[in-house]
């Protein structure tokens with residue numbers, strides 16, 4: 435998929451429908467059929483001895499992670515694993531550590547986790563790895579220097595593509611003019627941080643009549659901690675600190691939803707875009723509060739992460755740079771940093787939201 439698709443609602447729609455609708459189901463059927471033909475049994479090549487896998491989101495009450503877990507559970511079903519969705523109510527490292535400790539105590543075989551804090555959870559992950567638990571991060575990784583705490587990380591797409599796409603979306607809406615602020619998740623989240631880092635120089639070099647509110651990226655960035663109430667407060671803090679703000683990018687499903695709700699409630703004129711779950715954003719796209727948001731398919735992200743974990747436990751995948759693995763119909767290669775990427779984000783507008791809101 436190329437970059438032009440980020441801007442093309444209709445083409446995105448066509449491709450996404452195939453990806454989003456097709457992922458899990460077809461693959462498992464094909465795989466089972468092949469196995470039946472060759473072995474006469476219904477065992478698949480990667481199916482194995484009832485692994486117990488913990489699926490841990492940044493916080494359990496975030497809609498995005500319910501979709502992520504849906505994909506994870508689908509893979510678990512295909513692979514004969516038992517998967518439990520467990521995690522904290524608040525998206526912080528210390529809150530996740532308590533659950534990681536529980537995973538160790540209860541002797542899970544693997545942990546698939548989106549790191550709420552790229553550093554705070556590392557000692558607990560290392561302890562889990564030492565206890566023989568296979569760890570795959572997915573959605574949000576640990577800090578690069580702690581990459582050996584996990585087998586591999588499964589991320590949506592290269593950071594710069596996610597960051598620059600969001601700048602293009604806001605630029606389009608504000609007519610390439612005015613100052614922009616960011617309403618992020620937690621300051622400790624690796625995923626939002628790398629996207630924001632990519633936004634900074636791109637906006638400055640691509641849009642001469644746009645700027646970061648307050649004069650630089652740091653002054654323009656506010657943190658809602660993936661908490662709905664705090665995100666609304668931070669949205670209002672942006673408006674009061676920068677009354678001339680032309681646009682807000684919220685690279686978090688929690689933040690962009692809070693911003694849309696508050697924009698509507700206040701009748702604010704600021705443009706809002708970012709990474710939104712279509713099912714949550716549909717009302718605000720349908721009523722014109724929001725023109726465009728984007729996101730990858732979180733169902734795929736959870737699905738692929740479970741495959742990587744099980745293949746790792748089976749000794750069929752070691753996570754090394756250059757190694758490859760398959761999950762359903764997709765195949766993935768591990769690149770520098772121990773990362774496997776899914777693909778570019780899709781965009782959602784009034785033209786395709788009706789379809790996507792039914793999927794995730």
Ligand code: RAM
Nearest residue numbers: 498619685686687688709
């Ligand atoms: C929130 C979380 C998640 C991020 C999405 C876009 O749900 O912060 O980590 O990937 O937004």
